[in-house]
Amino acid sequence: MKYIITVVISLVIGLPLFSQAGHNNQALCLDGRDNRVCTGIGVIQPSWTLEAWIKGNDTSWKSLEAIFGGGEYSSLNIADNLPLAIKNGAVGNAHAGLWSPVILDNNWHHVALSCNDTVTLLYLDGSEVARNQIRFSILPGVLGGHEKESMTFDGLMDEVRIWKRAISQHELKHWMNRTLTSAHPHINDLVAYYNFDDLTNGVGANWVGKGWQPYHLRNGRGNYKASAPLAYTMVSNNTKFSGRKEPQQLLNATVIHNEWDCEQGHKGFQVLKLRIAITGQQKPLRLSELKLDLSGVSHLSDIERVQVYYAGQTATSTIRKELSGNGIPTGTLLNFSGAGKPVFLSPGINYFIVAVDISGDAVPGGQIKITVPSFRINKVDYTPEQTNDIIVPQVTPSSKKARQY
Numbered sequence: 001m002k003y004i005i006t007v008v009i010s011l012v013i014g015l016p017l018f019s020q021a022g023h024n025n026q027a028l029c030l031d032g033r034d035n036r037v038c039t040g041i042g043v044i045q046p047s048w049t050l051e052a053w054i055k056g057n058d059t060s061w062k063s064l065e066a067i068f069g070g071g072e073y074s075s076l077n078i079a080d081n082l083p084l085a086i087k088n089g090a091v092g093n094a095h096a097g098l099w100s101p102v103i104l105d106n107n108w109h110h111v112a113l114s115c116n117d118t119v120t121l122l123y124l125d126g127s128e129v130a131r132n133q134i135r136f137s138i139l140p141g142v143l144g145g146h147e148k149e150s151m152t153f154d155g156l157m158d159e160v161r162i163w164k165r166a167i168s169q170h171e172l173k174h175w176m177n178r179t180l181t182s183a184h185p186h187i188n189d190l191v192a193y194y195n196f197d198d199l200t201n202g203v204g205a206n207w208v209g210k211g212w213q214p215y216h217l218r219n220g221r222g223n224y225k226a227s228a229p230l231a232y233t234m235v236s237n238n239t240k241f242s243g244r245k246e247p248q249q250l251l252n253a254t255v256i257h258n259e260w261d262c263e264q265g266h267k268g269f270q271v272l273k274l275r276i277a278i279t280g281q282q283k284p285l286r287l288s289e290l291k292l293d294l295s296g297v298s299h300l301s302d303i304e305r306v307q308v309y310y311a312g313q314t315a316t317s318t319i320r321k322e323l324s325g326n327g328i329p330t331g332t333l334l335n336f337s338g339a340g341k342p343v344f345l346s347p348g349i350n351y352f353i354v355a356v357d358i359s360g361d362a363v364p365g366g367q368i369k370i371t372v373p374s375f376r377i378n379k380v381d382y383t384p385e386q387t388n389d390i391i392v393p394q395v396t397p398s399s400k401k402a403r404q405y
Helices: 169-175 399-403
Strands: 004-008 026-031 035-038 048-056 065-069 084-087 090-093 109-115 120-124 127-132 154-163 190-194 217-221 232-235 249-257 269-279 286-293 303-310 321-327 334-336 348-358 371-377 380-382
Touching: 026 035, 048 065, 048 084, 090 109, 090 120, 109 169, 120 169, 127 169, 249 371, 269 371, 286 348
Parallel strands: 004 334
Antiparallel strands: 004 286, 026 154, 026 232, 035 217, 048 109, 048 154, 065 084, 084 090, 109 120, 120 127, 154 190, 249 269, 269 348, 286 371, 303 321, 303 348, 371 380
16 A cells, blocks of 8 residues: 655745845855865766856966866776866867867966767857867866866856756757746756855755756865865856846755664654755745655554654755654545645755654654655645665664663
């Protein structure tokens, strides 16, 4: 039998549950010294596209500055480990022999390199500036850095997008001045999307990261034992990019499953986390319903209660705002009333936690698997991405009971 719980967030008109203060568009600032912002991305075979907005701190370009570098895996000889760089002020790629015919000034520019099955193309500010009949694999493991400290980019980066597809000139030009949304025709081919609006505590989210290889950013140094300043974010002054001023839209949603086991009697065991990425700032979207599938639970009686929490905008946030906590699974469709206020989604990443109370008499070895078939935003149903190859949590005997013997 399939058990579905529907969490219905109250539709009562009231104050927003979450802050709707405007988020400034942040850009990544690299000082040209020893910054190493790692993506963790490995080799990408053709087809692919790299794109980013960049701005030099001045017009005194070094002989070679990395926009995308290989980082710690640069010794691999199976892929180009410096796929996009600036050589004496010209942007391009040495392996393909492609360089822009103009020297960059210290203004914002959109740069992109794309490779399909036969040709590699270089774009500057939406226009094709060079091409070559060559195809090759790339290793975009680091943003703005490479093997040597001297090759660290000195300037600002924003709106970094890495695709496992050759994006056409028309599509690049159409989307380069706005944030990505699920309306992009190739959104499912997006490997990584970094806008740096949430880079905190040395970590930045890949807005489309999922599974056991999410490719979130790790902010570090080439010489990790040194004390040189880390890369940081600052408010972008890129007037060409106006994406944050658009109405809110869903970019994607991902379910992150907990793979740790739980003891008998565990209260508030986190089963999963739902990450909803929202672009734009105007006309806030409202989450009104969340469906939970309990068909993967071995014994429904092992669960005494289901709870849903809002958990902030960072993966390490300690925020816990209970949206519903009276879900007693009985095998029927259950409705939960919310906190009496609409759940408006904030610009950026929104985390929601599904937690359960495990019965003290739960059957050891029983599986606690819950999935999210769908959720509803502004009367529209969406299906989140979730991996199937997870390690399902199991009930273990209570350690408190064990100490009694």
